Amino acid sequence: MAELYPPIEPYEHGVLDVGDGNLVYWETCGNPTGKPALVLHGGPGSGAGPFWRRLFDPAAYRIVLFDQRGCGRSTPDAADPQTSLAANTTQHLIADIELLRQRLGIEKWQVIGGSWGVTLALAYAERHPGRVSELVLFSVTNTSRREVEWITRDMGRIFPEEWARFRDTVPERERDGSLVEAYARMLADPDPHVREQAAREWCRWEDVHVSTHRGYTPDPRYEDPRFRLRFARLVTHYWRHAGFLEDGVLLRNAERLAGIPGVMVHGRMDISGPPDVAWRLAQVWPDAELVLISEEGHGLSGEATTHAVLTATDRFRPATGTTRSPAQQPTTPTGPPQNGRPSAGRRGGGGGVRSGGR
Structure with missing residues (x-):
């Protein structure tokens, strides 16, 4: 199994004035001339911690992280009761992502998200499909009223x-x-x-x-x-x-993802976000592969889910990246609450479906 990449520090960071009195913290790390990849953290409100940097080959990727409005190092802080959330919606966050992309001079980027970050990634990709090279998604949710x-x-x-x-x-x-x-x-x-x-x-x-x-x-x-x-x-x-989305809109608009390669990784034991959401999306997104991990739950706390995400980012990296042996064992995740070896499984309608387990 692939290891988490070593800890790294940003080579550039700043704050972006996105309007409405909000200053959004962002950082870039890895290779300044590498393939751009954007991290969309979960929550909402979790913030983009350093663990995320370790999901990418730093020799191959220009990794972009930012703290969504109201959390992490962005201001104002939603922990302050006087901070209004009126200008904190999915549509505002999509606009922030586009503003950040333009600020960094990026034409197109890979987008990775987990949990709430999946909802945001799908909403962004369906709004701006020409700006997304690939999607890597885990713990797939749509934040619907049903969910x-x-x-x-x-x-x-x-x-x-x-x-x-x-x-x-x-x-x-x-x-x-x-x-x-x-x-x-x-x-x-x-x-x-x-x-x-x-x-x-x-x-x-x-x-x-x-x-x-x-x-x-x-x-x-x-x-x-x-x-x-x-x-x-x-x-x-x-x-x-x-x-802040019409009910079912992310599935209805999934045809807009056509041509965008994707990998969705989901634990069968994830009762917080049951796998049926990911499965239904796989039926209408033909360019996506769904990897189901038998004995793991929500997030990246297990080896197999982490391995599958690393495998996806390694698959999509350019040829200039690090050469690694597939026999290497993963390190123990030390980041945010985030076991099983994926094996080949059947293909379903739409995207491919693989099952993993121990």
Whole structure:
């Protein structure tokens, strides 16, 4: 299996004034003349940490990371309750990506995203298909109302005791309605204790529903009160609006991805974002391959999912990259909450489907 690439530092970074009072942090690392690749982090609100840099061959890629509005090193910070989120939508983020591409003088780039980053990557690629060379996506989600309802209510059938605590955090009169809306209201409450309780319980539930694979460890970032508040505010803001996208639009518009090679990697144990979303997308995106990992869940916390993503970025790199032996074993991921050797499987309608497992 391919190793994570060694840690690297940016050779350039800055902030981009994207309007509406927002300054977006960006950085580039790897080879300044390499193939451009853009990272779209998850959340919304997770920020683009250094782990992402290690998914690319630094000799072959010019790796671009940025913190989406309201999080990471971008300002203003959504952890501050006075920060308005009115100008923080998927459409704003797509415009930010295009502004950053122009600022860096990039004609076309590979786009990689995980979880929420998949939703954003698909929305961007369908809006600007001529600017995307390939898509590498893992933990595929569309942030639809159906998916949001699954995570915030239906998943209570799998984790009944934890979900009861999640539900009972909101006022009793709101427990039968939209829990996302109820949490969003609590996160905007003038009482800091109400805001802090809502952020803590939201992030606790996040740790529960992504914890289905062996060896999962809780996300240490949730120990930081400001990260909790930032993350919970941004997630509920986007989820209450179904990602600011028409329901089903990413699947309906998937024909716009024609000609864009893609790899989608998804864990069969991912109950946070069940694999049916990725499978349905594979049926309507003929240039994509779907790799299903049998014993792993959400994100890049397992070896096989990480390996499949590395294999994809290695496949798409130019010939000037590093030569590596396929027998090399992966390093243990040390980045954000993110085991199995992929084997050849059957092909499905649309893109190819491969199953992996241990």
